[in-house]
Amino acid sequence: MIMEDMINLKINGMPVRVHKGTKILEAARLLHIDIPHLCYHPDQRIKARCRICSVEVVGKKRLLAACATECWEGMEVFTDTKVVRDTQRGILQLIMADHEENCLTCPRNGNCVLQQLCSRFNILRPNLTHVAEHLTVRTGNPSLVHDPEKCVKCGRCIRVCKDVQGIEAIGFAGRSTGLKVTTPYEDDFAKTDCVLCGQCTVVCPVGALVERDDTDKVLDAIFDPAKKVIVQTAPSVRVALGDAFGLPDGSIVTKKMVAALRMIGFDKVFDTNYGADLTITEEACELIDRLKNNRKMPMTTSCCPAWVNFVEKHYPGEIEHLSSTKSPMSIFSAVLKTQYARQEKIAPENIFSVAVMPCIAKKYEARRPELGKNGNFDTDAVITTRGLIKLIKYIGIDFVNLQEDEFDDPMGESTGAGAIFGTTGGVMEAALRTAYEWLTGREMPTLEYTPVRGFEGIKEAQVKIDKYNLKIAVVHTLKNAALVMNKLQVGQCDYDFIEIMACPGGCVGGGGQPVTTTFAATKKRMSALYEIDRSSKLRRSHENPYLKKLYAEFLVSPGSDKAHQLLHTCYQARTKEFDF
Amino acid sequence: MIEDSGKFDLNDELKTQIETILDNHCHDFTQIVGILLDVQEQISQHYIPKIAAFYIADKLPIKLSAIYDCITFYDALSDKPRGRYPIEVCDSVACKVNDNGFLLETLKELLGIDFGTVTYDGRFTIEKVSCFGACDRAPAVKINKIVYGPLKTREQVRDLLKQFV
Amino acid sequence: MENIKYITENFGKYDISSIDSYMSIGGFEALRKAVAMDGDAVAAVLSEAKIKGRGGAEYPMGRKWSQARVVKRPHHCVVCNADEGETCTFKDRELIKNDPFNLIEAIIIAGWTVNAEDAYIYLRAEYACLRPRIINAIQQAEEHDFLGKNILGTGWSYNIHLYSGAGAYVCGEGTALIRSIEGKAGRPRMKPPFMKQSGLFARPTCINNVESLSIVPHLLRNALPYMQAGTKESVGTKLISVGGNVNKPGVYEIPFGISIRDIIYDLAGGVQEGRNIRLIQFGGASGKISDDRILDIPYSYESFAANNLIIGSGSVLVIDERTSVIDFLRYTQDFFLHESCGQCTPCREGNRHIRIFLEKIKNGIHTDEDIRTMKTFATVMPMSSLCGLGETAQNALKSAFTIFPEVFTVKKSAGGI
Numbered sequence A: 001m002i003m004e005d006m007i008n009l010k011i012n013g014m015p016v017r018v019h020k021g022t023k024i025l026e027a028a029r030l031l032h033i034d035i036p037h038l039c040y041h042p043d044q045r046i047k048a049r050c051r052i053c054s055v056e057v058v059g060k061k062r063l064l065a066a067c068a069t070e071c072w073e074g075m076e077v078f079t080d081t082k083v084v085r086d087t088q089r090g091i092l093q094l095i096m097a098d099h100e101e102n103c104l105t106c107p108r109n110g111n112c113v114l115q116q117l118c119s120r121f122n123i124l125r126p127n128l129t130h131v132a133e134h135l136t137v138r139t140g141n142p143s144l145v146h147d148p149e150k151c152v153k154c155g156r157c158i159r160v161c162k163d164v165q166g167i168e169a170i171g172f173a174g175r176s177t178g179l180k181v182t183t184p185y186e187d188d189f190a191k192t193d194c195v196l197c198g199q200c201t202v203v204c205p206v207g208a209l210v211e212r213d214d215t216d217k218v219l220d221a222i223f224d225p226a227k228k229v230i231v232q233t234a235p236s237v238r239v240a241l242g243d244a245f246g247l248p249d250g251s252i253v254t255k256k257m258v259a260a261l262r263m264i265g266f267d268k269v270f271d272t273n274y275g276a277d278l279t280i281t282e283e284a285c286e287l288i289d290r291l292k293n294n295r296k297m298p299m300t301t302s303c304c305p306a307w308v309n310f311v312e313k314h315y316p317g318e319i320e321h322l323s324s325t326k327s328p329m330s331i332f333s334a335v336l337k338t339q340y341a342r343q344e345k346i347a348p349e350n351i352f353s354v355a356v357m358p359c360i361a362k363k364y365e366a367r368r369p370e371l372g373k374n375g376n377f378d379t380d381a382v383i384t385t386r387g388l389i390k391l392i393k394y395i396g397i398d399f400v401n402l403q404e405d406e407f408d409d410p411m412g413e414s415t416g417a418g419a420i421f422g423t424t425g426g427v428m429e430a431a432l433r434t435a436y437e438w439l440t441g442r443e444m445p446t447l448e449y450t451p452v453r454g455f456e457g458i459k460e461a462q463v464k465i466d467k468y469n470l471k472i473a474v475v476h477t478l479k480n481a482a483l484v485m486n487k488l489q490v491g492q493c494d495y496d497f498i499e500i501m502a503c504p505g506g507c508v509g510g511g512g513q514p515v516t517t518t519f520a521a522t523k524k525r526m527s528a529l530y531e532i533d534r535s536s537k538l539r540r541s542h543e544n545p546y547l548k549k550l551y552a553e554f555l556v557s558p559g560s561d562k563a564h565q566l567l568h569t570c571y572q573a574r575t576k577e578f579d580f
Numbered sequence B: 001m002i003e004d005s006g007k008f009d010l011n012d013e014l015k016t017q018i019e020t021i022l023d024n025h026c027h028d029f030t031q032i033v034g035i036l037l038d039v040q041e042q043i044s045q046h047y048i049p050k051i052a053a054f055y056i057a058d059k060l061p062i063k064l065s066a067i068y069d070c071i072t073f074y075d076a077l078s079d080k081p082r083g084r085y086p087i088e089v090c091d092s093v094a095c096k097v098n099d100n101g102f103l104l105e106t107l108k109e110l111l112g113i114d115f116g117t118v119t120y121d122g123r124f125t126i127e128k129v130s131c132f133g134a135c136d137r138a139p140a141v142k143i144n145k146i147v148y149g150p151l152k153t154r155e156q157v158r159d160l161l162k163q164f165v
Numbered sequence C: 001m002e003n004i005k006y007i008t009e010n011f012g013k014y015d016i017s018s019i020d021s022y023m024s025i026g027g028f029e030a031l032r033k034a035v036a037m038d039g040d041a042v043a044a045v046l047s048e049a050k051i052k053g054r055g056g057a058e059y060p061m062g063r064k065w066s067q068a069r070v071v072k073r074p075h076h077c078v079v080c081n082a083d084e085g086e087t088c089t090f091k092d093r094e095l096i097k098n099d100p101f102n103l104i105e106a107i108i109i110a111g112w113t114v115n116a117e118d119a120y121i122y123l124r125a126e127y128a129c130l131r132p133r134i135i136n137a138i139q140q141a142e143e144h145d146f147l148g149k150n151i152l153g154t155g156w157s158y159n160i161h162l163y164s165g166a167g168a169y170v171c172g173e174g175t176a177l178i179r180s181i182e183g184k185a186g187r188p189r190m191k192p193p194f195m196k197q198s199g200l201f202a203r204p205t206c207i208n209n210v211e212s213l214s215i216v217p218h219l220l221r222n223a224l225p226y227m228q229a230g231t232k233e234s235v236g237t238k239l240i241s242v243g244g245n246v247n248k249p250g251v252y253e254i255p256f257g258i259s260i261r262d263i264i265y266d267l268a269g270g271v272q273e274g275r276n277i278r279l280i281q282f283g284g285a286s287g288k289i290s291d292d293r294i295l296d297i298p299y300s301y302e303s304f305a306a307n308n309l310i311i312g313s314g315s316v317l318v319i320d321e322r323t324s325v326i327d328f329l330r331y332t333q334d335f336f337l338h339e340s341c342g343q344c345t346p347c348r349e350g351n352r353h354i355r356i357f358l359e360k361i362k363n364g365i366h367t368d369e370d371i372r373t374m375k376t377f378a379t380v381m382p383m384s385s386l387c388g389l390g391e392t393a394q395n396a397l398k399s400a401f402t403i404f405p406e407v408f409t410v411k412k413s414a415g416g417i
Ligand SMILES: Cc1cc2nc3c(=O)[nH]c(=O)nc-3n(C[C@H](O)[C@H](O)[C@H](O)COP(=O)(O)O)c2cc1C
Pocket: C052, C053, C054, C055, C056, C057, C058, C059, C061, C081, C082, C083, C084, C085, C086, C169, C170, C171, C172, C173, C174, C207, C208, C209, C210, C212, C213, C387, C388, C389
């Protein structure tokens, strides 16, 4: 380490050495002091807006924002003097005076940053006039709920929507006490540029932006004796769920999760990875078909519903690039309510299909009319990782000490290729494994295709398969997706196959993941999925035995007419409020 | 009550006017504040109808939320229709201590309207604004960029209103 | 009282629509002088004259320019702050109205000194009627090659752009102003990065008030009268805008050092109908207040500092006995409550609670606890707000605590509980 890059300072009299550029808040962490913060988020630009991190720095007349101020050599910081306490507590009191606190009935009860701060500062009774106005909750879509009364105007949602997704569906409006964090003209999210990715619900520190809660719907079905309630769990849930129960980030808790789901009362516990294997198989087949028959290129994945929303809303002219293959969740539910129902002799309408997803856009996807029949949806309810945590807590399960358990047969069967679907690059890698084998008749020399792994926003590679020299790209976050789409629109995009996931890191960083999700946690979850793949017996989707059986008995072959009927879907440009 | 801006008709003439304004600003989205001020001036009720905001967002590489933020942030921009002659009455301290209360009351009485309403003929609205630097003419009002004041008597107010037909 | 015209020297002396007329009274001579000088030398003249920024923050102008010119990053720019939003402040209005060419000349000199490529004038929307004058002055300067490419044969190119504000006091704050020019809502950002390093469009930016700039051409032409005026620490003259309950509100140029009494009773013609003074506020809404005990102190930076006052924007607001201290504070608080950008908690929420406490006091229903809490928040706000607005919004209130302590006592009502 170069000496000049290190800085010495004191916090509350204790010496600490940090890299140049470290902020006071981060330096204090090294001393195990958590300076209160609200607008600060480790993955976001500095906002320095809530001011609750104000601390005293010797020689400065005013307090400085610890989240935003870089340490300097010889700096002396105090985080616990009377002025600091008066100020931090004062700011909290100011926030509370404008906060409609009804914690007991708030979705964030128990994991709300504001609640934690109030308990830390021992705010026992209000000393300021309560000035909160009544504002209406907005819920005009299946995914997102916005309760502006609870908003602390930290701007985290605005940053993620703009800097990560490039959407800017939500922003500031007005000024002074009239400042609002809102969609333009306070329209419902469905009417705006929002694609329901849910990233804002992950970063919101309070109960202002949350997902629509469907856990009650699930419990109602479980209590209904006529229903067979069958659950599928997405690959990325099993590597994120543990975070909420105090396990290290990225712990693999697949078997405990299965056990918990049984205890909650699901009749069958299946794996979305099976659906993922099907999606891969169909998508690989579709890619080969497009290649061989010179159809619309490049092909992009379509398993991410926020990405699909993005294309339908913002690039309606490019819809044909989307793979017509259904997402793993929807493909799974389609098979569940047809082939599986037939096999098990259950009337499809008596099956209640629940998906546990890392995503809130899946709630929207489940309500797409084309993903169901006669007004019945293939997927009856989607709950997120956060929703599952709530159910586990409701039953009172001691998750960490739970006996491990296995998925049910037959749709609990899956391959390592299905597992890596949950990370950016995973779909590409899985599809390549299958396409390679089909085109060359040989196994891919090495199954682990590293150029598509990692957290970089846009990864490109060229793979030679048979006579084809495939140009591929792997993209995550919609801001990066827009870069690719803008090129594509003007014909400057010579890729053949693009994988796009809306959320940073893919589903492991999804909008339905625990609110403690950060890029650092996401990366650990990515490694965990690759670990699951490595230790799987089967690692190529088309090898999945129940999948083979399905094709043999029911669908003939990948890409067949029957397969198209059941496993493929269509997309539609969205109508706009004003069309010029 | 002030009419809902959703009903505003964005006709071709206005579209061309907006295009011209965008040209004048070189389609430079960083000039959005100036663009909005210019568009607002083209509209007789001195506001930015929702549909016009959508139209501008469509034409420039800027998101609607950023435009909405500007419209709601800046006092000089309005998302609600105003009178053809919006009477901006200074409500800051120098005018207040020179009895702008009398001025406000007189205006309300003579026009028969309150804040947030338009006269029946669509001519006037009364708005309270912050100091516009005419404190040497306190109590002052500003109507379409021009300052009038001091307005201390009923006659002065009446004479002022007569100028706007 | 002696009548001094230095900054306002050109007022009424030339046809403000004609550059030729301006040149006939010596216009653009200062620019010619400046381009013959090294930028450091220009900055040194300002330092010599001890000019402090006239926009409110009172930053030494010579230092600002000499710092700005050495910033290593490319594409420097100059911003002229014509947002003049402080209440009872309208001196910049007079400068633009009566001497637009001088301002343009000053902005060109500023550009030369700090090695800038562009200048931006940010004119408040409320002064839209002054726009044509500025546009005309810029155009004529361009036609005479004082702007554009290769100015005065120096090889240096420079342009001035005029931007309009849209009604937001906070946009007078430097970082808010640049955001407004960049096409965003004018909410300040935290510093650092400082403007001189990364300001408008992330370029090194030197921002000055209209009056600060307007002094420069005069100073380069003939510094002597300025250097001879004023006091030791407050050299020269100042434009002040006097308003409120005085007989002759208006803009006056004064040498530093004359007494407040002279300003109010001589220049501004005394208080309306001979009433008593309740209080005086200096430097706009963000300024501090006092009562008639300071009538005989000199108007200068040093004497103001000693009396817990600030010169700030140079306004003198006189409130007569008809308005109570609490009413005055309420009006001031209303201003900030309306003008806060709202992004940071202490200012957004603090303003409204201070306003509620003031209302309680007005209605006589306040308790000791209320006063204690109000005092806490009057400290919390300036201590922790993001920008200068929140920092200074309670200046008037805080000075009222010392000047008018009786206003904040709790009256124990005889029959009450
Ligand atoms: C809330 C706020 C409002 C301000 N308004 C103005 C203004 O209207 N005009 C101005 O020249 N400076 C204003 N300032 C001061 C500017 O930030 C800046 O200091 C000044 O323009 C620098 O120029 P000067 O050094 O020549 O004074 C304001 C500052 C704050 C914090």
